[in-house]
Amino acid sequence: MEVESRYVAVRHHVEGLPSEDDFEVKAARVRWWPESGEVLVRNLYLSVDPYQLNRMKRRSASHLAVDGIVPGERIDAYGAGEVVASACEEYKEGDVVTGVLGWEDYTLFRPSPGVLMSKLAASDDLPLSHHLSALGTSGMTAYAGLYEVGRPEAGEKVFVSAASGSVGSLVGQFAKLAGCYVVGCAGTNAKVDLLKNKLGFDDAFNYKDEPDMKSALKRYFPDGIDIYFDNVGGETLEAALANMNTYGRVALCGVISEYTDAGHRAVPDLLEVIYKRITIRGFFAWDFLTRFAEFTGVISDWIRQGKVQVIEDISDGLESVPSAFAALFSGDNIGKKMVKLA
Numbered sequence: 362m363e364v365e366s367r368y369v370a371v372r373h374h375v376e377g378l379p380s381e382d383d384f385e386v387k388a389a390r391v392r393w394w395p396e397s398g399e400v401l402v403r404n405l406y407l408s409v410d411p412y413q414l415n416r417m418k419r420r421s422a423s424h425l426a427v428d429g430i431v432p433g434e435r436i437d438a439y440g441a442g443e444v445v446a447s448a449c450e451e452y453k454e455g456d457v458v459t460g461v462l463g464w465e466d467y468t469l470f471r472p473s474p475g476v477l478m479s480k481l482a483a484s485d486d487l488p489l490s491h492h493l494s495a496l497g498t499s500g501m502t503a504y505a506g507l508y509e510v511g512r513p514e515a516g517e518k519v520f521v522s523a524a525s526g527s528v529g530s531l532v533g534q535f536a537k538l539a540g541c542y543v544v545g546c547a548g549t550n551a552k553v554d555l556l557k558n559k560l561g562f563d564d565a566f567n568y569k570d571e572p573d574m575k576s577a578l579k580r581y582f583p584d585g586i587d588i589y590f591d592n593v594g595g596e597t598l599e600a601a602l603a604n605m606n607t608y609g610r611v612a613l614c615g616v617i618s619e620y621t622d623a624g625h626r627a628v629p630d631l632l633e634v635i636y637k638r639i640t641i642r643g644f645f646a647w648d649f650l651t652r653f654a655e656f657t658g659v660i661s662d663w664i665r666q667g668k669v670q671v672i673e674d675i676s677d678g679l680e681s682v683p684s685a686f687a688a689l690f691s692g693d694n695i696g697k698k699m700v701k702l703a
């Protein structure tokens with residue numbers, strides 16, 4: 362079987378702020394045959410994530426864990442799709458799968474223990490898109506980062522940055538379920554409104570209206586921060602550390618404000634870290650892969666019980682991948698950014 366497909370590639374390495382012009386959509390023919398041992402998937406939803414920018418750079422510490430992206434070549438990415446042909450017992454035509462697919466119409470994969478590809482149960486009653494957001498890597502990141510790294514206790518004070526984003530919106534809601542006091546920051550008033558009035562944050566603010574983040578956080582946390590879930594790095598991290606309580610924990614999830622500018626780095630006061638005995642722990646969601654089913658089981662129940670709202674921001678068509686991706690860095694997304702293929 363041979364299908365006409367298209368894939369999104371970068372034209373060159375991307376070192377600064379990404380724009381649509383950095384990408385091109387290329388045509389490809391994808392071949393599958395019964396003896397190939399492979400599974401052919403027609404992609405339905407593609408995940409659009411900030412970490413891909415670090416893969417697009419010529420050099421990045423992220424390449425220690427995830428391969429760099431080669432200009433002109435296909436880009437693997439988390440997604441959901443339908444099996445259209447299979448040369449393996451475990452997958453049948455018509456199965457819906459989620460896992461590492463690609464920014465392309467069709468993906469071929471060869472099942473192996475190292476390949477993450479889950480089959481959805483026929484009884485699954487939640488929208489397929491949720492398997493890219495709350496029940497996908499964002500959910501795993503938020504759950505592992507908050508519960509395993511942040512280790513919240515009831516009554517503790519939690520600060521979340523990029524709080525209306527895919528990971529942040531879940532972290533804040535999970536922290537509320539743990540009995541914490543939660544404040545989030547985001548880049549527009551509409552996002553702040555969402556956090557306070559729909560997602561149940563105790564408070565929220567627009568960081569773009571706060572020229573002095575240290576004093577802003579002092580206002581929102583007069584008794585100090587116990588857990589900071591960091592999605593942005595830079596001066597937000599510096600300000601959070603300056604307002605942390607003794608034995609505070611920083612779950613260092615992402616530093617998106619530093620991805621687009623190699624010269625922009627947090628310069629924390631490390632004496633503060635020492636004397637307040639603060640733990641700063643970077644973590645990688647995939648380290649918790651063996652507990653993926655456990656985490657998503659809990660999150661699914663919370664969604665069904667109406668305890669967690671899933672915020673998704675869905676663009677249409679493969680050609681919208683570049684603009685959807687660029688939107689992450691201009692703050693144009695609310696919740697999980699993904700692309701639905703026709």
Ligand SMILES: NC(=O)c1ccc[n+]([C@@H]2O[C@H](COP(=O)([O-])OP(=O)(O)OC[C@H]3O[C@@H](n4cnc5c(N)ncnc54)[C@H](OP(=O)(O)O)[C@@H]3O)[C@@H](O)[C@H]2O)c1
Nearest residue numbers: 411502526527528547548592614615616617618645646692
């Ligand atoms: N460690 C892991 O395993 C792991 C896994 C997934 C994600 N992450 C990280 O988690 C963070 C959030 O990822 P996500 O997928 O949930 O993305 P997201 O929050 O849904 O989207 C990115 C958001 O970041 C904010 N932002 C962009 N540029 C910024 C800047 N210069 N300063 C401050 N905020 C900025 C924007 O919101 P505003 O309008 O609020 O500015 C934007 O909407 C990223 O840093 C990502 O790399 C880490």
